[in-house]
Amino acid sequence: MNRRIFLTTTASTAAASLLVPASSHAAIDLSQAALPYAPEALEPHIDAVTMGIHHGKHHAAYVKNLGDALKAASVTQTDPLALISDLSAVPEAQRMLVRNNGGGHVNHTWFWNWMAPAGSGPKGPEGKLGEAIQSTFGSIDDFKKLFGEAGTKRFGSGWAWLIVTKDDKLKVTSTPNQDNPLMKGIVADEDLGTPILGLDVWEHAYYLKYQNKRPDYIAAWWNVVNWSQVAKGFEAAKA
Ligand code: MN
Numbered sequence: 001m002n003r004r005i006f007l008t009t010t011a012s013t014a015a016a017s018l019l020v021p022a023s024s025h026a027a028i029d030l031s032q033a034a035l036p037y038a039p040e041a042l043e044p045h046i047d048a049v050t051m052g053i054h055h056g057k058h059h060a061a062y063v064k065n066l067g068d069a070l071k072a073a074s075v076t077q078t079d080p081l082a083l084i085s086d087l088s089a090v091p092e093a094q095r096m097l098v099r100n101n102g103g104g105h106v107n108h109t110w111f112w113n114w115m116a117p118a119g120s121g122p123k124g125p126e127g128k129l130g131e132a133i134q135s136t137f138g139s140i141d142d143f144k145k146l147f148g149e150a151g152t153k154r155f156g157s158g159w160a161w162l163i164v165t166k167d168d169k170l171k172v173t174s175t176p177n178q179d180n181p182l183m184k185g186i187v188a189d190e191d192l193g194t195p196i197l198g199l200d201v202w203e204h205a206y207y208l209k210y211q212n213k214r215p216d217y218i219a220a221w222w223n224v225v226n227w228s229q230v231a232k233g234f235e236a237a238k239a
Contacts, residue, residue, distance in 0.1 A: 028079075028080050028081065028105075028106060028109050029078060029079070029080070030063070030066065030067055030070070030078055030080065030105075031063065032059060032060055032063040032105075032109075033109065033112075035051065035055050035112055036112055036113055036116075037116065037117060039051040039052045039055070041116075041117045042115060042117060042118070042224045044220075045118060045220040045221060045223045045224050046115070046206075046209070046220075046221070046224060047208060047209045049208055050204075050205070050206065050207075050208045050209060053204070053208075054108075054200075054204060054205060055108070055112065058104075058108070058204055059104070059105070059108040059109075061101075061104075062100075062101045062102075062104030062105045062108065062178070063101075063105050065097060065100075065101040066080070066097075066098065066101035066102050066104075066105050068097075069094045069097035069098050069101060070083075070094070070098065072093075072094055073090055073091045073093065073094035073098070075089075075090055075091070075094070075098075077089065080102055080105055080106050080109075081106065081182065083098060083102045084098070084099070084102045084103055084106055084180055084182055084183055085182045085183065085184060086184060086185075087099055087102075087183065087185065087186065088185060099178070099179070099183070099186065100177060100178050101178070103177070103178030103179055103180045103183070104178040106180055106182075107159060107178055107180055107198060107200065108200070110195065110198060111198055111199075111200050113226065113229050114197055114198060114225065114226050114229055114230060115221075115224045115225065115226055116224060116225075116226035116228075116229070117224065118223045118224050120226075121226060121227055121228045122227040122228060122231075123227070124140055124227060125140060125227055125230065125231065126227065126231065127231060128231075128234070128235070129227075129230060129231040129234045129235075132170055132234070133170065136169070136170040136171075137170075137172075143162075143172070144222060146172045147160055147162060147172050147197075147199070148160075148215070148218045148219070150172050150173065150174040151174070151199050151201045151214070151218050152201075152214055152215050152218065153174070154174045154176070154201050155176075156176065157176065157177055157201070157202040157203070158174060158175050158176040158177055158179070158201055158202070159174065159175050159178075159179075159180075159198050159199060159200060159201065160172070160173075160174050160198065160199045160201060161173045161174065161175065161181050161195050161197070161198045161199075162195070162196055162197040162198075162230075163181045163191070163192075163193030163194060163195050163196065164193050164194045164196055164234065164237035164238060165190075165192070165193040166192065166193065168238050171191070171193060173187075173191040173193075175187060175191075180195065181193050181194070181195050182194070182195070193237075194233070194237040195233075196230050196233035196234050196237055197225070197230045197233075199218065199221060201214060201217075201218075205217070
């Protein structure tokens with residue numbers, strides 16, 4: 001059976017998992033993993049106090065609130081990606097809680113892994129990822145400009161994303177709050193996809209060091225992007 005027929009015939013049962021191959025990201029469950037580096041490892045671009053509060057308080061609260069909401073709703077699904085991909089399966093009374101805290105948990109788990117100490121890996125996208133970014137956006141700089149604008153223009157709290165759409169195209173998008181490009185029925189259909197890079201533009205991600213200067217935070221953040229991880233996600237999302 002060729003891949004297209006297989007996907008079509010299994011679409012109804014596998015819909016929630018189709019966008020995200022299991023290998024595209026670090027394993028994620030309902031618990032919070034430790035940061036993959038020390039809180040000070042991203043300095044001077046992201047400061048240790050911000051990282052400590054962001055991971056230890058903000059992300060930790062999303063994890064706790066998600067667990068509480070699932071318990072209150074008697075939801076037995078323990079895969080956060082399946083939960084946020086199909087929120088219609090969550091009882092209405094807890095749906096907004098699961099949307100915000102499930103999104104918060106997934107987004108932050110990935111965010112920590114999309115960063116690495118400056119100089120510890122490739123300085124930019126290489127190989128197939130680099131080629132795809134250049135052919136889609138014109139150049140690496142054009143991509144960074146577009147992505148940075150998505151983050152700068154996001155009013156209030158939210159995320160800028162680089163996603164792989166279901167037709168295997170790269171796209172820059174943005175979501176409010178903790179919404180994630182996997183959220184069917186919440187994110188516009190044309191903006192659905194598998195995130196391979198995301199940037200948290202909530203003030204809690206930068207305010208201690210950058211205050212109101214979100215563009216400065218975004219400019220500095222490129223120094224700590226984990227391009228090896230982004231490339232891995234790209235390969236997996238297209239597989
Ligand atoms: Mn955050």
